[in-house]
Amino acid sequence: MTVQATTIMPSDTTTDELGTQSIPAIKAIDLCKIIDDRPILNGLTFQIETGKCTALLGANGAGKTTLMHILATLSSPTAGQLNIFGKPITRSSVATRREIGMIGHQSMLYRDLSALENLIFFGRLYSVDKPAVRAMDLLHRVGLADRAPDAVRTFSRGMTQRLSIARALMHHPKLLLADEPFAGLDVPSVLAVEQLLADLVEEGCTVVLSNHDVGRTLQITDHVLVLHHGQVVLDTPSGSITELQITEQMCRGPEGMGST
Amino acid sequence: MKTVLRQLWFLVAKDLQIEARSHQTLGLVTVLGILILVVLGLGLGRQELASGSSATAVLWVAYLFSGVLCFEKTMSVERQDGALAGLMLAPVDWGLLFVAKLIGNLVLLGTLVIIITAAGVLFLGFNVMAGFWPFVIITSLGMLGFAAVGTLFSAAVSSSRLAGGLLALLIFPICLPLVITSIQMLLSVFRDANEIDSSGLAILIAFDCIYLVISWLVFELLLEP
Numbered sequence: 001m002t003v004q005a006t007t008i009m010p011s012d013t014t015t016d017e018l019g020t021q022s023i024p025a026i027k028a029i030d031l032c033k034i035i036d037d038r039p040i041l042n043g044l045t046f047q048i049e050t051g052k053c054t055a056l057l058g059a060n061g062a063g064k065t066t067l068m069h070i071l072a073t074l075s076s077p078t079a080g081q082l083n084i085f086g087k088p089i090t091r092s093s094v095a096t097r098r099e100i101g102m103i104g105h106q107s108m109l110y111r112d113l114s115a116l117e118n119l120i121f122f123g124r125l126y127s128v129d130k131p132a133v134r135a136m137d138l139l140h141r142v143g144l145a146d147r148a149p150d151a152v153r154t155f156s157r158g159m160t161q162r163l164s165i166a167r168a169l170m171h172h173p174k175l176l177l178a179d180e181p182f183a184g185l186d187v188p189s190v191l192a193v194e195q196l197l198a199d200l201v202e203e204g205c206t207v208v209l210s211n212h213d214v215g216r217t218l219q220i221t222d223h224v225l226v227l228h229h230g231q232v233v234l235d236t237p238s239g240s241i242t243e244l245q246i247t248e249q250m251c252r253g254p255e256g257m258g259s260t
Numbered sequence: 261m262k263t264v265l266r267q268l269w270f271l272v273a274k275d276l277q278i279e280a281r282s283h284q285t286l287g288l289v290t291v292l293g294i295l296i297l298v299v300l301g302l303g304l305g306r307q308e309l310a311s312g313s314s315a316t317a318v319l320w321v322a323y324l325f326s327g328v329l330c331f332e333k334t335m336s337v338e339r340q341d342g343a344l345a346g347l348m349l350a351p352v353d354w355g356l357l358f359v360a361k362l363i364g365n366l367v368l369l370g371t372l373v374i375i376i377t378a379a380g381v382l383f384l385g386f387n388v389m390a391g392f393w394p395f396v397i398i399t400s401l402g403m404l405g406f407a408a409v410g411t412l413f414s415a416a417v418s419s420s421r422l423a424g425g426l427l428a429l430l431i432f433p434i435c436l437p438l439v440i441t442s443i444q445m446l447l448s449v450f451r452d453a454n455e456i457d458s459s460g461l462a463i464l465i466a467f468d469c470i471y472l473v474i475s476w477l478v479f480e481l482l483l484e485p
Contacts (some may be wrong), residue, residue, distance in 0.1 A: 106342030
């Protein structure tokens with residue numbers, strides 16, 4: 001079995017099985033990023049459909065976090081074009097940032113503020129209606145309602161991660177970038193977050209999920225993008241590929257698939 | 261415009277709320293400032309300080325070193341746990357992040373200047389009432405330019421491992437015209453009992469305007485999550 005990285009569609013719209021056209025959530029063309037003369041991303045071309053959960057997989061150093069930062073508008077690509085919901089993205093895309101939520105390696109929270117104060121602060125920056133109500137609702141969803149008045153510095157790693165997820169969802173993002181959201185979580189919390197992500201996709205949110213547990217990720221995503229040395233080596237529906245094939249692609253790049 | 265002002269208020273209020281809760285910046289920089297004052301005061305002797313010429317210079321040395329530490333601490337709050345990335349993700353113009361941080365730094369610097377000057381009056385016998393309003397005007401203009409430069413460079417070097425030392429190395433040479441002009445003007449007021457020198461005032465205002473605009477424009481280019 002040979003799976004090629006898909007070529008980008010020439011237009012800005014995709015057509016689903018019912019024939020309806022929709023703008024892809026993310027469309028990247030020849031995306032490059034060079035840091036300290038070292039190419040991190042090498043001409044990435046892919047698109048991610050709206051309302052789907054897409055896995056972004058790759059070995060350490062494959063370029064996943066760099067790509068996530070570019071998708072979140074935190075960093076600019078050295079070359080190439082990136083459209084999010086049909087709009088070209090730059091670092092100053094203030095309006096588009098309103099549509100994006102991100103869970104990163106760090107919590108992006110203030111440890112001297114309480115859980116509730118953190119969420120209300122970020123909610124206000126996004127002009128969320130009734131931020132206190134929204135914050136308490138999310139704290140219930142991530143199981144931290146009883147710790148709402150406590151300072152974040154008193155939280156365990158797992159609790160901080162759950163609060164970070166609540167922060168990312170505070171403004172009802174249409175695109176959620178989740179860079180290893182399960183890091184530091186125990187099994188019940190992982191299941192709860194998986195359910196939360198599934199609910200979000202059900203509600204129409206587009207989720208891009210980076211995770212090291214390939215088998216688990218295949219079960220909860222619709223589509224898989226595999227990066228190897230800053231290039232897309234696999235772009236395929238999750239149901240059409242096995243964990244072993246993905247692992248080989250992650251380790252050996254484009255030639256990995258040919259050996260199976 | 262209303263949204264921008266609201267966002268600015270939320271950003272400044274957050275910084276002040278964190279400081280009010282942790283006291284991690286003001287407590288530390290105040291102790292450092294008073295220590296510098298006392299050590300230099302003891303070194304120079306009361307007779308030297310009584311003229312008012314040395315006292316103004318000593319006060320500025322305390323403002324500068326404490327100020328650099330202040331900029332470093334306020335920016336480190338944003339670096340802890342990647343909070344700065346959280347701000348950069350929000351639909352906020354990144355120039356506004358600079359303005360908010362600048363206002364927060366100015367509030368802390370203002371408090372610091374009041375405390376250190378009071379300590380100068382107490383320990384060095386500095387007679388601030390001999391030229392109170394000129395002192396307020398000159399120091400305020402000096403602190404505005406100092407805070408603009410400090411806020412910009414603290415953002416630039418905060419991700420560096422050498423942050424503390426590097427920040428002082430960058431800020432002090434750039435602020436040299438500001439420091440020299442401020443001290444010369446204060447000497448003229450307190451030692452020679454002159455009015456405020458208008459050419460000196462023009463230099464301070466020009467420095468402030470230039471660095472406020474440059475810092476606001478460049479700040480977003482230097483931000484890295």
